[in-house]
Amino acid sequence: MVADNKFQVLENMGKSPNVVREKAAVTRPRRETLNGHRSVNLWFTGLSGSGKSTLAHAVEERLHLMGCRTYVFDGDNVRHGLCSDLGFSLEDRSENMRRVAEMIGLFIDAGVISLTAFISPLEADRRRVKELIGAENILEIYCNCSLEICESRDVKGLYKKAREGKIKNYTGISSPYEPPKQPDLDLNTGEQSLNECVKIIVAELKDRGVIL
Amino acid sequence: MVADNKFQVLENMGKSPNVVREKAAVTRPRRETLNGHRSVNLWFTGLSGSGKSTLAHAVEERLHLMGCRTYVFDGDNVRHGLCSDLGFSLEDRSENMRRVAEMIGLFIDAGVISLTAFISPLEADRRRVKELIGAENILEIYCNCSLEICESRDVKGLYKKAREGKIKNYTGISSPYEPPKQPDLDLNTGEQSLNECVKIIVAELKDRGVIL
Known part of the structure; x- marks a missing residue:
């Protein structure tokens, strides 16, 4: 039972108030030290x-090379995966943001260093994300581009469909976009x-x- | 509009069938190369x-030092976070596993390299996880320890409560544990x-x- 006890001893740490510290010895600061960045x-x-998405991937490329x-x-790996059970009702959008x-x-x-590229049109939703993970852990970057330019790009042809009424509640056309009041960065991506x-x-x- | 076009050019890649490859240029293989491990x-x-949890954290410690x-x-960072909206009904357990x-x-x-420490008593649930993320991406490690030893440890005093009927559907007591049929590793953690x-x-x- 000696071998068994070695497990026992570590398990017993769980009874101390410091359970997390003693058990999860590999912590965020240690990982950051290993990575050489926060x-x-x-x-x-x-x-x-x-x-948003173009910029996020370009920044990621730069950071990766560093x-x-x-x-x-983005929508691809979240909406189709972790949140594939959710639709676009108010409740579901809220649960999507929470997850x-x-x-x-x-x-x-x-x-x-994660980079998220979601329209996230509502101030309340963005505020809730900050509250959940701590505002100090987020850099809010406003891709500030006029509707005119966005619509002229219309990469996916969705603005056209929204104008034709084929898509309802399309942000900027038939659904509001609330610009961030105090973004950490306000970039004129137009x-x-x-x-x-x-x-x-x-x-x-x-x-x-965050980086050196 | 030249500046604008630089965005446009990259966005346009989204129209090609290779959208993911061309946009998400930082891929798993590149990250693995940077990390020096798969x-x-x-x-x-x-x-x-x-x-399970003790072993997962001990392995993590070793790998981190490498x-x-x-x-x-584990339950702490998943059940209380991403899956905090879920209970323990069959449906909720299934959704928990999916997430x-x-x-x-x-x-x-x-x-x-992620390490998951869940009882995960049902073969069907474990199989579903493998189907979702690809069996080649998982190493199934069976912490094969007799109920007698587990119960004698009773770190959280839950076996006692389960025996007293104060906890219902407790794995090993009043709810089944289906041992893996072909685990990648079968460890006698007792x-x-x-x-x-x-x-x-x-x-x-x-x-x-996976590692060198």
Whole structure:
């Protein structure tokens, strides 16, 4: 029973008030030290076509080349996966945001720089995400691009369908977009180049000591 | 509008059939190369008290010291977070497993070695997880410890309560545990020492080329 006791001893730590510290010895700070950078979430918000996803992937590429651990969340890997059971009712959108926030929290704990590219049109939703994972862990980046330019891009042809009434509750057309009141970065993605925007974000991460 | 076009060019890639490849340029293989190890999930299954969580954290500690990117999922960070809306009905347990699987999938994609410590008593549930994220991405580790030993440990005093009928549907007492038929590793966590178990798992990861 000696061998067994070795398990017992560690299990017993669970009875102490410090259970998490003693059991989960690999913590966020240790992971950050191993990675050589801090973990954070870059929350891109803006109209469809404002460049959120493009910018998130371009920033990820840059950070990856700098040796950072990164991950981009977008509709593809969230809506079709973790949240595949959810629709677009108010309740479901709210639950979608909650899960995204919880997931970001896990990635932050895991030492990863996550980048989220969701329209996230409502201030209340964005505020709730900050409350759940801590505002200090998020950099809110407003992809500030006029509806005119977004609509002229119309990558997926969805604005056209929305104008024709074939899509209901389309953000910017038939559903509101509430611009962030105090975004950490306000980028004019309609006029600034992709490269300029990437540089601004990387500089901000350096300023904040997230990366070296 | 030149600057604007730079966004446009990248966005347009979305129209090609290779949208994911061209946009999400930072891929799992690139992350694995950066990390110096492959990503995988270590799925610990076994009775309460069989040493799943202890072993998962001990393996994580070892892997972290070897420079690996790791993350442990357990009841604390999943049941209280991502799945806090779920109870313990059959439906909710099933949805819990689905979300855990989707989350593991994201971590695998992110290049991380995740370790999950859930009782996961049902073969059907474990099979579903494998189907969702690909059996090749999971190492199923059976913490094979007799009910007698688990009950004698009774870290949380739950076996006692289950015996007294104060907890219903307690795995091993009033609810079945279906041992894995073909686990990748079958560890006698009742008799082998924690250190021995860790060594076996690390050796297996080396054999499979997950770590160097």
